[in-house]
Amino acid sequence: MRTAKFIGVRLAGALLVLFIVGFCTYAVFYLVPADPALASCGRPCTEQNLALARDFMGFGDPWWRQFLDFVGGIATGRTFGAGATAITCEAPCFGYSFQQNTEVLDLIGERLPVTFSLAAGAALLWLVTGVGAGVVAALRRGTPLDRIALAVSVAGVSAPVYLVGLLGILLFGFTLDVVPVGGYVDFATSPVDWAWRLALPWAVLAFAHAAVYTRLTRSQMLDTLDEDYIRTARAKGLTETKVVGKHALRNVLLPVVTVFGVDLGSLLGGAVITERVFGLPGLGGLLIDAVNQRDLPLLLGCTLFAAFLIVTANVLVDLCYGALDPRARLS
Amino acid sequence: MTRSRAALALALAGALALTACGANEPPPGASQAQATRGGTLRILLDGQTVNYDPAKSSSLAITSLGLVHRRLTAWHNKPGEPAKVVPDLADVGKTDDGGKTWTFTLQEGLKFSDGTPITAADVKWGVERSFAPAFSGGLGYHKQLIEGGADYRGPFEGAELAGIQTPDDRTIKFTLVRPYGDWPWVVSTPAFAPVPKGKGQEADYSEHPVASGPYQLVEYRKGVEARLTRNPNWSTDVDKVRAGLPDEVVFQLGQDASVISQRLVADSGDDKFAFGASFVSPAQLAQLAGNTSARQRLVTSKSGALAYLAFNTGKAPLDNPKVREAFQYAVDKTSYQIASAGNAELAGDIATTLITEGIAGREKFDLYPTQPAGDPEKAKKLLAEAGFPDGLPELDFVVSKSNNYPDKAQSVQASLARAGIRTTIRTLDSDAYTTETTGDTATFDLTLSSWQPDFPSANANIQPLFASSEIGGGGYNLSRYRNAEVDRLIGEAQATVDPVEAGRKWAELDKRILEDSPVVPLIYTRNSFLRGSKVANLFIADFPAYPNYLQVGVTP
Numbered sequence: 001m002r003t004a005k006f007i008g009v010r011l012a013g014a015l016l017v018l019f020i021v022g023f024c025t026y027a028v029f030y031l032v033p034a035d036p037a038l039a040s041c042g043r044p045c046t047e048q049n050l051a052l053a054r055d056f057m058g059f060g061d062p063w064w065r066q067f068l069d070f071v072g073g074i075a076t077g078r079t080f081g082a083g084a085t086a087i088t089c090e091a092p093c094f095g096y097s098f099q100q101n102t103e104v105l106d107l108i109g110e111r112l113p114v115t116f117s118l119a120a121g122a123a124l125l126w127l128v129t130g131v132g133a134g135v136v137a138a139l140r141r142g143t144p145l146d147r148i149a150l151a152v153s154v155a156g157v158s159a160p161v162y163l164v165g166l167l168g169i170l171l172f173g174f175t176l177d178v179v180p181v182g183g184y185v186d187f188a189t190s191p192v193d194w195a196w197r198l199a200l201p202w203a204v205l206a207f208a209h210a211a212v213y214t215r216l217t218r219s220q221m222l223d224t225l226d227e228d229y230i231r232t233a234r235a236k237g238l239t240e241t242k243v244v245g246k247h248a249l250r251n252v253l254l255p256v257v258t259v260f261g262v263d264l265g266s267l268l269g270g271a272v273i274t275e276r277v278f279g280l281p282g283l284g285g286l287l288i289d290a291v292n293q294r295d296l297p298l299l300l301g302c303t304l305f306a307a308f309l310i311v312t313a314n315v316l317v318d319l320c321y322g323a324l325d326p327r328a329r330l331s
Numbered sequence: 332m333t334r335s336r337a338a339l340a341l342a343l344a345g346a347l348a349l350t351a352c353g354a355n356e357p358p359p360g361a362s363q364a365q366a367t368r369g370g371t372l373r374i375l376l377d378g379q380t381v382n383y384d385p386a387k388s389s390s391l392a393i394t395s396l397g398l399v400h401r402r403l404t405a406w407h408n409k410p411g412e413p414a415k416v417v418p419d420l421a422d423v424g425k426t427d428d429g430g431k432t433w434t435f436t437l438q439e440g441l442k443f444s445d446g447t448p449i450t451a452a453d454v455k456w457g458v459e460r461s462f463a464p465a466f467s468g469g470l471g472y473h474k475q476l477i478e479g480g481a482d483y484r485g486p487f488e489g490a491e492l493a494g495i496q497t498p499d500d501r502t503i504k505f506t507l508v509r510p511y512g513d514w515p516w517v518v519s520t521p522a523f524a525p526v527p528k529g530k531g532q533e534a535d536y537s538e539h540p541v542a543s544g545p546y547q548l549v550e551y552r553k554g555v556e557a558r559l560t561r562n563p564n565w566s567t568d569v570d571k572v573r574a575g576l577p578d579e580v581v582f583q584l585g586q587d588a589s590v591i592s593q594r595l596v597a598d599s600g601d602d603k604f605a606f607g608a609s610f611v612s613p614a615q616l617a618q619l620a621g622n623t624s625a626r627q628r629l630v631t632s633k634s635g636a637l638a639y640l641a642f643n644t645g646k647a648p649l650d651n652p653k654v655r656e657a658f659q660y661a662v663d664k665t666s667y668q669i670a671s672a673g674n675a676e677l678a679g680d681i682a683t684t685l686i687t688e689g690i691a692g693r694e695k696f697d698l699y700p701t702q703p704a705g706d707p708e709k710a711k712k713l714l715a716e717a718g719f720p721d722g723l724p725e726l727d728f729v730v731s732k733s734n735n736y737p738d739k740a741q742s743v744q745a746s747l748a749r750a751g752i753r754t755t756i757r758t759l760d761s762d763a764y765t766t767e768t769t770g771d772t773a774t775f776d777l778t779l780s781s782w783q784p785d786f787p788s789a790n791a792n793i794q795p796l797f798a799s800s801e802i803g804g805g806g807y808n809l810s811r812y813r814n815a816e817v818d819r820l821i822g823e824a825q826a827t828v829d830p831v832e833a834g835r836k837w838a839e840l841d842k843r844i845l846e847d848s849p850v851v852p853l854i855y856t857r858n859s860f861l862r863g864s865k866v867a868n869l870f871i872a873d874f875p876a877y878p879n880y881l882q883v884g885v886t887p
Binding site for chain 1 (some may be wrong): 378379380389463464465466467468469470471472474475481484485487488532534535537538552553554555583584585586587589590593594597599760762763765766769785795801804805806807
C-alpha cells in the first residue's frame with residue numbers, strides 16, 4: 001500500500017516536471033526573437049505569406065494559447081489548416097513537424113530504435129568496464145594499474161566526444177579499415193551488421209562515460225572497504241571475492257545506479273554528437289535538425305521526450321534502491 | 332583569440348602549400364574521366380532532409396530537385412559562358428504586349444513517370460498548388476506577379492488562379508500584374524514543375540512525387556537516404572538539359588561535414604562514386620594541401636555569392652552617404668579573404684560590383700578605386716569631411732554565429748580600426764540574427780552577409796537587396812536602403828523584355844546604387860566541393876557556384 005502511494009506520488013511529480021519543461025520550452029521560444037513561421041515563408045518572404053504560414057501552423061496565437069492548444073492536442077488530437085489540405089494529428093498529438101510532414105510522435109518512434117541500440121550497447125559496455133576498472137583500481141590502490149585506470153579515465157572525461165569519434169573513425173575506419181565508418185542497419189535485418197556498425201560508436205561513447213564510473217566506483221569502494229562491516233566480514237573468514245563482490249560492491253552500486261539512470265535517460269534522448277559523427281539516424285540528429293530548421297513542434301517534442309526519459313529513469317532508480325538496499329524499502 | 336590565430340596560421344600554411352602547387356594545375360575538372368551511362372551516383376548531404384515537393388522547394392534549377400522534376404524553362408549552364416534561359420518542358424516563352432502576358436508552348440510527347448501525358452493543365456495545377464498555405468516555403472517570385480495571386484489560396488477548394496490560362500494541352504498563358512522581362516527565368520523556379528492535376532493534396536507529397544525528370548524517387552527514408560531510379564518515361568530525346576547518366580542516384584542524409592570530407596579524401600568503396608553537396612570548409616581545405624589525390628578531386632568555383640558589409644542606412648551616423656563612402660576605403664578586402672578561406676585563391680576575387688560573374692549584362696567597374704588592402708588615410712579624410720574629424724561613435728556590428736562570420740567580422744573590425752572606426756561585434760544565433768536583420772525594426776549599425784541570386788539574372792542580384800519593398804517583414808534589404816529613384820529604375824528594368832536592354836539597365840543600377848554606398852562589396856565567394864575518383868563530369872559553371880547535378884555521371 002505504501003509502495004503504491006509512493007509510486008503514485010512519484011508519477012504525479014513526474015507529470016508536473018514534464019508540464020513545466022513543456023511550458024518553459026514554449027516560453028523560451030516566445031522570448032527569443034525567432035519566428036518558426038519564417039522557415040515556411042519561402043523566398044521572397046512577404047508579410048502576407050508570413051501571416052498565412054503562421055496561421056496555418058498555429059503560430060499566430062499568443063504563446064500561452066499555443067501551449068494550451070498543445071496540451072489539449074495530447075488529449076484530443078489537432079487539425080491544422082482547413083479543407084482538403086488540412087493536416088490531422090491524431091490523439092495523442094505531441095505536435096506536427098511541418099518541415100518533415102510527419103507527426104512528431106511518429107518521427108520520434110522512427111528514430112528511437114537507433115538511439116536505443118546505441119545507448120543500450122554503450123551503457124552496457126561502460127558499466128562493465130567502468131565499474132570493473134574502478135573496483136580493480138581500488139583493490140590495487142597506488143599500483144601502476146590504479147594509475148593507468150585513473151589516467152585513462154581522465155582522458156575519457158576530458159576528451160570531447162566529437163574529437164574521439166573522428167579520431168576513432170580515422171584510425172579504425174580509414175587507416176586500419178576494420179569497421180565501417182558510419183550508417184545504421186536494423187537489428188532485424190542483420191544482427192551481426194547491426195553490432196558491427198555500432199561497435200565503434202559504442203566504444204567512443206563508453207570511453208567518454210566509463211571514466212565517471214571508474215572514479216566513482218573507485219572512491220566509493222575505498223570508502224566502503226574501510227567500513228566496520230567489511231572488517232567483520234573479513235574477520236568471519238570470508239573469501240576476498242565474497243567480501244568485495246557481495247558485501248562491498250552492493251553498497252558501491254547505489255550511487256553508481258543513480259548516475260547510471262540519469263546518464264542512460266539523457267543518452268536515450270539523443271546522443272547528439274556521437275550520432276552526428278557516425279551518421280546514425282537517431283534522436284540526436286532529429287534534435288539538431290529541429291534546431292537548425294526552427295522546427296518548434298519537433299524541438300518541443302524532442303525536449304519533452306528527453307525530459308520524459310530522464311524523469312522515468314529517476315523513478316526507476318528510486319525503485320531500484322529498494323532492491324539494492326533493504327534500508328530504502330518502505331515496508 | 333589565440334585559438335583563432337592558431338587556426339588562421341594553420342589555414343594560411345595550408346593555403347600557401349595549395350597555391351604553391353596550384354600553378355601548374357590543370358583547369359578544374361580536366362582530370363576527370365569521361366562519364367558513361369549506368370552505375371550508382373552517391374551524393375553526401377549534411378542536412379537531414381531533402382524536399383522533393385516542388386511547391387516547398389527552393390532548389391536551384393541545376394541541383395537535387397532538377398533530377399526529379401522538370402520546369403517550364405531551364406538554365407544554360409556551361410563553364411566560361413554566361414547563363415541564359417533555355418527550353419525545358421516548354422520553349423522560352425513569347426510576349427506580344429511588352430512583358431505583361433507570356434505564352435509558353437510545351438513540347439510534344441512529354442510523359443510523367445506514371446505514363447500519363449504532361450499537359451499545360453498539370454503545370455498550371457503545380458503553380459496553383461504553390462499558393463496553398465499548406466505548401467508554402469518554396470521560391471515564390473511568381474506569387475506577387477501572377478494576376479489574382481495576391482488573394483489566391485490554392486486549387487484544393489476548387490478555385491482557379493485567374494492569371495493562368497491553358498487554351499489547349501500544350502499552351503500555357505500567364506497574365507501578370509505588371510510587365511516583367513525576367514518571367515522566362517521565373518518559370519525555371521521549382522513551382523513551375525508539373526503536378527498531375529488533382530494530385531498532391533497530401534502533406535507528404537514530397538516523399539512520393541510524380542516525376543517528370545530523368546529519375547523518380549523510389550525510397551525516402553527520413554534522415555537516412557533518398558533513392559532515385561530511372562524514370563522509364565523520360566529520354567534525352569525530349570530533354571536537352573539533363574544527361575541522366577547514372578542508373579541510380581542515392582542521397583545519403585545527415586552525414587557530418589567533417590566525416591564527409593574524410594570519406595571523400597579516403598576514396599574507398601562506394602565513396603569513390605560519391606561527391607559532397609556541402610562546401611569544403613577552410614579547415615578541411617587546409618588539410619587537403621598535402622594530399623595530391625584529394626587535391627585533384629577538389630572542384631572550386633570560379634566565382635560565387637557576393638559577400639558584403641551592409642550599413643543600417645536608416646540610422647545615424649550611417650544614414651549619411653559620405654560616412655558610408657569612407658568605409659569603401661577603410662575596409663581591407665585582402666584580410667577578409669584570408670579570414671574567410673585562408674587565401675585569395677580559395678576565398679574568391681575582390682568584389683567591386685553588386686552583380687556577380689556569370690550573369691549576362693554584367694559590367695565590371697570600381698567606383699572607389701584603391702589598393703585591395705584599402706586606404707585608411709583617405710577614409711579618415713572622408714569622415715572628417717562628413718563632420719566626424721575625431722571618428723565615429725562606437726558602432727554595433729551584428730553577425731551570425733554560423734559560417735565563420737565571427738572570424739570574418741574580426742578581420743573587418745581590425746581594418747576599420749585603422750581608420751579610427753570603432754565597432755563592437757555582437758554575435759547572434761542564426762535564428763535571432765535573421766530576425767534582427769530582416770525584421771521590421773533593426774538596431775544594428777553594421778552587418779556581414781552574402782547573397783547568391785535564385786535565378787541567373789541581375790534582377791535577382793539587385794532587387795531583393797535594394798528595393799525598398801524588401802525592408803523588414805523577412806525581406807533581405809538588410810541595409811534598409813530606400814531610394815525612390817532606384818525603386819523606379821528597378822521597376823523599369825524589371826519591365827524590360829529585351830535581355831540586352833535589361834542588362835544595360837541593371838548595370839546602370841549597379842553603379843547608381845553603389846554611388847550611395849549602402850553596402851561595401853567584399854568578395855565573390857568561391858565554393859569548393861570534393862568528389863570521389865569515379866565521379867565524372869562534375870563541373871561548376873560561372874553561375875551559380877554549385878555543381879551541375881544534372882550532368883554528373885560515374886565511371887565503372
